[in-house]
Amino acid sequence: MTFDPSTLLFWLKKLTAVMLLPPVLPLIPIVIGLLLLHSRPRLGKLIAWSGVVINVLLITPFSVSWLVKQVEYPETLDAAAARTAQAIVVLGAGRRTHAPEFGGETVNRLALERLRYAAQLARRTGLPLLVSGGAPRGDTPEAMLMQRTLEQDYGLRARWVESASRDTRENAQFSAVHLQAAGVRRVLLVTHAMHMKRARDAFEAAEMEVVPAPTAWFGGGTDDTGSDQALIRMPSQNTAYAGWFALHELLGQLAYRWSQ
Template sequence: MPFDTSLLLFWLKKLVALVVLPPLMPLLLVAAGLLLLRRRRRLGLGLAWLGVALQLLLVFPPAVGLLLAPLEAQPVLQPAAARGAQAIVILGAGKRDHAPEFGGETVNRLALERLRYGARLARESGLPVLVSGGAPTGEQPEAVLMRQSLIEDFGVTPRWVEAGSRDTRDNARLSALQLKEAGVHRVLLVTHAAHMPRARAEFAAQGLDVVPAPTAWLGSHESQDHRLALLPSQNTAYAGWYALHEWLGLIAYRLSR
């Protein structure tokens, strides 16, 4: 079996992300600080408190909001902006491996948010749809599951299925090959609002004219009770993780250009 360098790099990126993102990164700082307490007390205390402070900031709604605001600056897609688009591209967001009620694997809740909005745009516009998402570990490609969900749950049949990608850059590169072969150069790009800056940059780098169609803003307040807006929750913890993940992705994108 040939050695797959690209697959090794994919899992290396996943490992690095695991280390530098919460919840592990703040915990590692705390652990390093505690280990240093006997030899270098001031440094150890500083690292430990830094880890605690970072953990608190990444679940504190105002701090998370500051991280998300520049990422989610793209407004809702307006009909005028969509004119001239030739296709809709829906990016995968992961899958649920254990879904016995669906017969095995299925798309996860994040992918469903994108699929729902992409299906709505497809019904309103009549544009053909491309779904993009691979299978890094060799199971059923995510794009195949996305196609199945679009057909069975939303009544939309995609025209193209890009099933070889492992990350956003692959999404753009491999989708562009299929789209350009079909004469498509202007697309509505559907992904989470916080993911849109990175995704748009990757698709534009492939020579496509991208019209952002963001969905699922993480920075908006679902509760109208402003007394709760300052309280951490599982939602702000996830939003903080997502925001930091996207900022790191943007830094990696700029360094690799």
């Protein structure tokens, strides 16, 4: 792997994200507080307990539900707008490096959720598919794993394989090169509802017209009384993951705004 300035910046961004997301985020004030207990006991306790509070907020259904609502795209695909699209773009979401049952590596469950919906849309509309996702660590580009999954599991071929991107912004920039060369300007963009706002902004910045086609909502839905189901569930690993994903997207949106 070549460490040019853009590569170094990419990994610095990844390291910063690790520090600002759970499980590391709440541990930082806890450790700082414990280190201060001897010299500044009151301040140390306050800082340490603040880390505990942050951790509780990021696993509690009520607070996680609120956080999810701030970033998750609320609407399903607009059928009328979909008829004006020229192609379907599906963004990568990660890989499983140890998948011996599939002969090596494959896409992870998040990418599979996106591919499943993209395949359904491709069959419904007849539009060509573009898969986007690179290989930041220098291994098999994720787009190639996505292409393989589409062919083997859904019997569909991707017309374009964008395999150089490392993040959402590059997904948009590099995909736009393929699409615009083919005369495509308006696309159905398939990604998680939690990721849609940031992805749409990136593609529009790359001068593409976007019809959002979100999938796999983490929030929303009500019970028989009209109450948000997310507010009545007990804390669980699913709640913790939803909190991580929502905070990740919120930080990503803020980073995009600052860099514009």
